[in-house]
Amino acid sequence: MPRLLALAVLASVLAASAGASDLWESLFDGRDDSAASGLNAFIAKVRSEAPKPGPRPHDDRYWVTVRVDGGPARTRAAAMGLSIEMVEGGTVSGVADSGTLTRLLQAGLVIESRRPLTGFSAKDFPPADGIYHNYGEIVSELNGLAQAAEGFGAGFSIGTSVQGRAIPGIRLGYPAKDGKPKPAAAFLGTHHAREHLSTEVPLLLARWLVEHAREPRVKKLLETRDVYILPVINPDGVEYDIATGSYKWQRKNMRDNGDGTTGVDLNRNYDFRFGGGGSSDYPGSDTYHGKSAFSEPESRAVRDFVEGLPALKMMVSFHTFSELVMYPWGGADEPISDGRALAAYKAMAGKVSQWNGYRAMQSSELYVATGDTCDWAWASKGVFCLTFELTPKSQWDGGFYPGAGAVAGTFQKNLEPALYLIDLADDPYRAGNAAASAGGAAAAGSSGR
C-alpha cells in the first residue's frame, strides 16, 4: 500500500507539473475515485512541503475614503493604485498603502478618512467563523463530495500556487450518453484571498449539486452539462490571511516581489489589455499587475484550464463585495463589439439580478480595471463570463468579513442564478433571444445602467 500511495503521489505531482494535456487525461478518464484519492495524496504532500508564509516586516496599508465623483475620476484613482472596494455618494473607499496614499494626495484628491487596517477587528474564521473553510478543509470537502458523487463527479487540480499548493476543483456531470463532450460551465472562487465568501458559495454549490443530483431537474442538467467548480484560485493568500487568528486583509497571491513587497493581484494578471487602467506598476499596491501577463502560476493554471476545455461556454468568477453582477468589458468604457453577445450579457445579468437583487452592469461602469479573468475569457476564448461581487453591500455591513451568518443566505440567493447559467452553457446567446421575446422583462434588472 505505501508503494501504491507513493505512486499516486508521484502521478499527481507529474500531472500537476506537466502540460495541460496530461492533466486533462487524468481529468477526463472517468476514473473518478482514483482522481479524488490522487488529489488527496497530492494535497497531503504539498501541504507538508509548502513553505510557511513569514510575517511581513510591517503593513502600512489603510482603509481610505477619497472624494472622487464619476467613473473617469474613479478610474484615475484606481490607476494610482487604490484598490476600490466601495462606491458611495461621491466617494470611493478601498485599500491603499502609504505610497498610493501619497500619489492620491499629490494628485490633489481629498482624503476624507483613513484608518490602519489593523484598526478593524475581524468578525471571524478566528475562532467563530469556523463555518468558513481553510485550505485543508476545502480540499477534504471536495474529496468527500467527489466520493459521494461516484459515477458523476471527480476531484482534480488545475495546477499549483506560488508556494506549491494544489489549486483544487471538482467536476460534476453524468457521462454523456453519446460519449461526446458536453457543454460546460465553470465557477471560480477567491482570486482575492480576503474574499472568503467567494470560496463558500461555489463550495456550497458543489455540495448542493451532489446532494440533489438525483432530482429530475438537476439530473437533467448534469446529464447534459459538465460543471467545474474551483473554489479557491489563490490558496496561499487565503492561508496567509487567516494564519494568525486575526485577518490580514490579504488580496494578492504570495509572490515575493524581491523588493520587500509581497504579492501580485491575480485579477489583474490576465493578458487582455494587461497593464492598462485600474492596475498598478507598483509592487506594493494591492492592484499590482505583476511583471508580465500570466507571470503567476495561479492565473496560468486558470488559463490552461480554460484552454484545455473547448466545451466551456459559461464562466462565473466570484468576488466580494458590493452586490453586483458584471459583464465585460472591465478594461474599457466602450461596450463589447458583438451586439448579439451584448444583448445576451445584458439579459443574463438582468435575469440574475432579479434573483439575487444585485445590481447588473458593465464592469467598467464602476471603474476601469484591466487584466481581469472575465475580459480575458471573453476576448481570448469567447467564453461568456460574469463577475459576481457577492454580499454584503458595504464595508459597514462587514465588508470582506461579514461573519458566519452571511454564508447560507448568500448561497441561497445565488443558487437559481447558478442553475440558470449552467443551463445556458449549451448556447449562452439564448439569453438574449429570451429577453427579446419577453419584452422589457430583462431590462428591469439592468436599472443600474
Ligand SMILES: [Zn+2]
Ligand atoms: Zn475580488
